């Protein structure tokens with residue numbers, strides 16, 4: 001379908017997954033069909049075919065990707081420049097300001113998707129532990145921007 005938006009999550013304890021589910025539910029209010037993906041089940045080929053992508057990713061360890069996101073992140077880093085030029089994307093990073101490398105993995109996704117040719121539809125949001133309202137407002141704004149760019 002031509003109105004699909006992929007929402008993929010990187011998570012260790014489920015916060016990013018829950019938020020990604022919210023984004024999928026909200027998508028229909030913007031003429032979009034949201035598809036939820038665990039990053040573990042996403043390949044670079046799927047990213048290359050994807051036109052619209054929302055990344056919801058937490059940070060673990062000492063500024064590291066969640067386990068379910070690491071392989072896809074590594075493979076995306078290895079893609080040729082320009083591979084994602086058909087992709088429009090936006091990133092919601094989840095973290096905790098108590099850590100030195102706040103929201104590092106979301107920042108890494110935001111950078112790699114742009115570096116591979118993707119077009120950023122909305123600025124990344126870096127969420128601290130109290131994120132529910134901010135995240136929903138950001139989804140609203142982001143989905144509007146995706147809709148406007150169709």
Ligand SMILES: Cc1cc2nc3c(=O)[nH]c(=O)nc-3n(C[C@H](O)[C@H](O)[C@H](O)COP(=O)(O)O)c2cc1C
Pocket residue numbers: 010011012013014015016017057058059060061062063064066094095096097099100101102103104129
């Ligand atoms: C052991 C541990 C390490 C963490 N490391 C970081 C970090 O380096 N940077 C950061 O911003 N947040 C860090 N966090 C905070 C998580 O990213 C935050 O709790 C997030 O909401 C978890 O989302 P998830 O359930 O989707 O994984 C860490 C949390 C834990 C428990």
